[in-house]
Structure formats: C-alpha cells, structure tokens
Amino acid sequence: MRLLEERIIREGRILEGDILKVDSFVNHQVDMQLMSQLAKELAARFASEPITKVLTIEASGIAFAGVVALELGVPMVFAKKHSHLYIDPDLLMAPVESFTTKNTYNAVVSRRYLSPDDVVLIVDDFLAAGRALSGLVDLCRQAGATVAGAGIIIEKAYQHGGDTLRASGLRIESMARIASMDPAKGTIEFTS
Amino acid sequence: MRLLEERIIREGRILEGDILKVDSFVNHQVDMQLMSQLAKELAARFASEPITKVLTIEASGIAFAGVVALELGVPMVFAKKHSHLYIDPDLLMAPVESFTTKNTYNAVVSRRYLSPDDVVLIVDDFLAAGRALSGLVDLCRQAGATVAGAGIIIEKAYQHGGDTLRASGLRIESMARIASMDPAKGTIEFTS
Numbered sequence: 333m334r335l336l337e338e339r340i341i342r343e344g345r346i347l348e349g350d351i352l353k354v355d356s357f358v359n360h361q362v363d364m365q366l367m368s369q370l371a372k373e374l375a376a377r378f379a380s381e382p383i384t385k386v387l388t389i390e391a392s393g394i395a396f397a398g399v400v401a402l403e404l405g406v407p408m409v410f411a412k413k414h415s416h417l418y419i420d421p422d423l424l425m426a427p428v429e430s431f432t433t434k435n436t437y438n439a440v441v442s443r444r445y446l447s448p449d450d451v452v453l454i455v456d457d458f459l460a461a462g463r464a465l466s467g468l469v470d471l472c473r474q475a476g477a478t479v480a481g482a483g484i485i486i487e488k489a490y491q492h493g494g495d496t497l498r499a500s501g502l503r504i505e506s507m508a509r510i511a512s513m514d515p516a517k518g519t520i521e522f523t524s
Numbered sequence: 525m526r527l528l529e530e531r532i533i534r535e536g537r538i539l540e541g542d543i544l545k546v547d548s549f550v551n552h553q554v555d556m557q558l559m560s561q562l563a564k565e566l567a568a569r570f571a572s573e574p575i576t577k578v579l580t581i582e583a584s585g586i587a588f589a590g591v592v593a594l595e596l597g598v599p600m601v602f603a604k605k606h607s608h609l610y611i612d613p614d615l616l617m618a619p620v621e622s623f624t625t626k627n628t629y630n631a632v633v634s635r636r637y638l639s640p641d642d643v644v645l646i647v648d649d650f651l652a653a654g655r656a657l658s659g660l661v662d663l664c665r666q667a668g669a670t671v672a673g674a675g676i677i678i679e680k681a682y683q684h685g686g687d688t689l690r691a692s693g694l695r696i697e698s699m700a701r702i703a704s705m706d707p708a709k710g711t712i713e714f715t716s
Binding site for chain 1: 547548549552553554555556557559560582583586587589590591593594597599600601602604633634636637
C-alpha cells in the first residue's frame with residue numbers, strides 16, 4: 333500500500349544490524365488510524381476465507397491483530413513468549429529463534445483457544461527470516477487448525493523468509509515489501 | 525458495565541493466589557467486539573478532556589488501548605518491560621514490582637513519544653495493587669506530560685490500589701470493579 337510505503341520512507345530509520353526502526357507509528361507509538369486502514373485492506377484480501385480467529389504473538393503484533401480481528405468480527409489470540417520450557421498438557425508450544433537477540437523462546441498458546449474447527453489468519457508486524465511466523469504456523473498445525481494465511485505490515489523481502497514460506501504453500505499478504513535498504517544513504521526501495 | 529460483569533461471571537475462573545483468569549476474552553484470547561464497546565464507553569467518559577495520547581504497558585493492555593486510541597483519534601504508546609536497568613538518555617524509566625512474579629522490571633518509554641504537550645489517558649487491563657499504573661503515571665510526570673486519568677477493564681477494588689491512587693488525585697474509570705471473590709464457591713461480587 334502506497335500510504336504505508338510513504339510513511340515508512342518519511343519516518344523509518346535504518347539502524348546498524350539491518351534494523352528498520354518504525355517505532356513512531358508501528359511498534360512503540362502506534363498510529364491506530366493507519367492500523368485500522370491496513371486492517372480493512374487485509375480483511376478485504378481474505379474476504380473469501382471463513383476465518384474464525386486471528387493469531388499473533390506478543391507484543392508488537394497485538395495492536396494490528398486486534399483491529400484486524402475487529403474488522404473480521406472474530407476473536408484475536410496472542411501467543412505468549414516463554415523463556416523457559418515447561419511441559420503443560422494444556423499448552424501448545426513452538427520454539428522460535430529471535431532475529432534481534434539470537435535467543436530462542438517458546439511461542440505458547442492455550443489449547444482452549446485453537447482447535448481443529450478454527451480457520452486462522454496469522455498476523456504480525458514484521459516478516460524477515462520468518463521464524464516467528466513459522467512458529468505460529470506450527471502452533472496451528474499442532475492444534476489441528478486450518479491456516480488461511482498470514483497478514484504482515486512490513487516484509488523485508490530481501491531476507492527471503494516470506495519466499496520460503498510461500499513456497500511451502502502459505503499465503504502471505506504483506507502491506508509493504510522492502511526490496512532493499514541502504515543505511516549509508518538512508519534510502520528504502522520497495523518491490524513493485 | 526453490566527455487559528462486562530456478566531461476561532466475567534460467566535467466563536472468569538478464580539485460581540489460587542487471588543488470580544482471576546479472564547483469558548478467554550481479555551488477555552490471551554481477546555474479544556475485540558467487547559473491547560471496542562468498552563473503548564466507546566471509556567472515550568465517552570473522557571470526552572471533555574483534550575487527550576493527545578493513550579499510554580499502556582505491554583502486553584495485555586495493548587489490545588484494549590489500541591481501540592481506545594482509535595476511538596479518541598490519537599496515537600497509542602505502549603511502554604516496554606525491561607528486566608535490566610541501563611541508562612539511556614533517550615528513555616524514560618520507572619521501576620514496577622510485578623504482583624504475579626514479585627520481580628521488579630522497568631517500564632520504559634522513549635522520550636520521543638511523551639512530551640510536555642501531551643495529555644495522556646493511561647489504559648490497562650487490570651488494576652489491583654496499582655503498581656503498573658503508578659509506574660505509568662511516573663513516566664508521564666518524568667516527561668512533563670499531563671495525566672487526564674486512567675481507564676481500566678477490571679479493578680480488584682478490594683485490593684485498594686485504585687483507592688490510594690484516587691486519593692492522590694488520579695481520576696480512574698474502571699469498566700468493572702470487583703468487591704470480592706470467593707475461590708471456594710467460585711462467586712464474584714461487584715461494587716454497586
């Protein structure tokens with residue numbers, strides 16, 4: 333979406349370590365009007381799917397996932413990040429390696445809130461290597477739920493996590509797809 | 525709000541250690557339609573205040589704070605929880621002791637997103653001892669921002685954290701106020 337791309341160009345800051353900082357409108361301060369517009373767009377793209385639930389992971393996916401769920405008229409579930417592994421038959425768990433910290437945490441969801449009757453739209457703010465998204469898909473498979481696809485605010489297309497997941501059959505709709513970033517010049521190019 | 529009270533009675537589970545589990549509709553699976561109705565009610569109660577920002581803390585306050593911000597037409601900012609203290613002149617920090625874990629973490633907000641020009645509505649899912657809310661008020665004071673008040677989904681009124689903060693001059697609007705819970709009988713009473 334051009335609206336989002338323009339905002340990323342205007343306010344995004346490229347930091348060392350391949351980090352795109354969009355904390356003025358996406359993941360620290362959040363422009364909820366923009367999130368709501370993106371949610372309408374995403375809901376329209378998945379209008380033909382009988383979605384029963386929106387799934388995200390704490391914390392920065394929650395604001396967007398909430399308004400997507402509101403738009404679709406279904407509940408939102410957010411997976412929690414647990415640093416310790418403990419066995420609980422009521423919980424679904426999937427290990428995820430963090431791109432930023434390199435630590436591995438467990439994405440955890442109660443079995444109460446994901447079932448074989450669910451058709452799930454997975455939502456997150458960023459898609460880069462695709463580890464968090466893979467973990468959420470894993471949780472859905474463990475629950476026997478159907479994954480309708482994934483909705484992402486910003487995909488770093490040059491990291492190819494999205495390509496790999498698409499090749500495995502996952503439908504992914506990203507509101508902005510970054511082709512390249514130049515930290516020296518501060519420029520950002522999008523896929524056409 | 526009767527709507528919320530009825531939902532708490534129907535779905536809330538009282539666990540050992542004075543814990544009210546509402547994770548089927550508030551803080552793991554989230555009923556966004558309900559959140560949106562509560563947000564409209566909260567926005568109406570603060571309609572006379574020139575609010576410029578909604579402030580919450582990750583993770584379980586974000587879904588509600590997001591739709592409150594949407595209702596008010598202002599950005600939402602969520603404070604992050606940092607377990608380590610490190611000095612960064614760009615960050616505002618306030619220590620908060622967790623009621624559940626007894627650990628102390630730092631509530632952290634970038635100075636970029638709270639300023640003396642801001643009139644802030646603080647939002648959270650629960651108010652019990654009032655520690656998280658006090659920490660968020662502290663962050664606003666450090667920023668020189670004005671606090672219009674606080675909006676809470678569920679207040680455990682019998683823990684008196686809310687009373688203490690009200691006595692200090694903070695306006696708090698809670699959508700449901702619990703007077704008592706009986707874990708043996710599984711009953712919940714609300715303040716009238």
